[in-house]
Amino acid sequence: MNGCGDIRDQLAFYLDDELSDLDRVRFEEHVRSCHSCSDAITGERSFLELLRSDGRGDSVPRSVRSRVEGVLQTATEAERAPADLRRRVEHLVGVPRSVPAWRRFAVASMAVSLALLALAFAWRTSAPEAVGPSEFAVMSVATHQRHQRGSLPLEIETGSPEAVKNWFGDKVPFLLELPTYQEVSGQDRLYGIGGARLVAYRGDYAAFVAYEMSARPISLIVTSTTLAPPSGGQIVVARGLTFHFDVVDGLRVITWSHRGLTYALVSDLEERGEDSCKVCHAGAPEQDFLVELRVDRITGFSGLQEP
């Protein structure tokens, strides 16, 4: 080599420090005696320096840095085994992940009731005192919005609650139960699951389940109560459970805790009072279900102003 053509071919490799020692020596020997190639190197070096000095984007926003620091902070908590390690060890030593059948049934039943109650509470207004939404409520609304914008595509697309539950089985550090009243009761199919995905929350994964009803999206986000104890918002107590109702960015979000899990339900539905129940359960064959719910709901809202 050592002709100008060879040198020009290797110019980028030289400036990128990708030449072998031998080729580099030969390259530099040629350039020392060739003004044309020397000028070419100067021009190319200026061009690359321009890219390096002015091509870099903005620094990361402070909010993102805080989120990442939260993720890493979890990694430094030596006193608590990471959830992933905990699951792997439990699997190795043979700890069963499933819970007894009676408990699964109870949890599923409560999940149905809770979802309906939450929808019923969503459209009440003017609590005597309301404080700001919890971090989990805000995250849930942001998750709903990002999913709507297409930033959080579903990782599993299915209309089956059972398939969604099974998909989360080895991905989240808790046993997820989803409302199945529509499927179990045989009522008219008014809403359906679109799918689900994992979402990050405080250094671990939370479950995000996308529902749709008449083309209107409803999001259910679930994590452990240890990570996200419900708080803030308009508080309503019913059936021994405490519901927190908030409006964030024009979206309604209800959070509650049950059996170690915290749920958040986000929607833009506008129906009020008992009509909200009928939105999802207008075709329910067991009308006693709605009657019971109504009684409970009114009791629960006794201290609040009717809309």
Next chain:
Amino acid sequence: MTQGQIDREFAAAALDHLDALYGYATALTRDRMAAEDLVQETYLRAVRAFGRLLPDSNLKGWLFAIMRNVWLNQQRHDRTGPAFIELDAEDDDRWRFLESGGASPLAELEQSETRVRVRAAIESLPPAFREIVILRDIEGFSYQQIATIIGCPAGTVMSRLGRARDRLRLLLVDRRQGVAT
């Protein structure tokens, strides 16, 4: 050394690359919110997997490779394909220099204009070219490291980088004066 100390060292080292990862995420997604989600997801995966990272591994390259894999997985699950939503207009650098209050307004103006031109030129590249320029010319990865990150032969990295720079040269180099400023 305890596991906790190792974790703290990892956390500190990983944070050093936050800005670089955010820049790469922005180049991949071209959407600020998606980039933020991608950064967080990358660190979450890294925290879970860093026990498998060999002691002498290149942490920065490893984080970039995780980010790219997360992004590719997201694209596979997104039926609508990559979201090429432009950054918010109010965050555009074209307007930022107007708010600066330095001692030399003319110099700052020229510097800002150059920066805007360079970034606009990089932004205008096709995604595969833009990515390779970010990894090599902004972040300084070697050809082999880039090949590992994006999962292609080093020869592909070289040819792709050459074509990307040719395009940028056409956009940025003044034929009469050399490099445009």
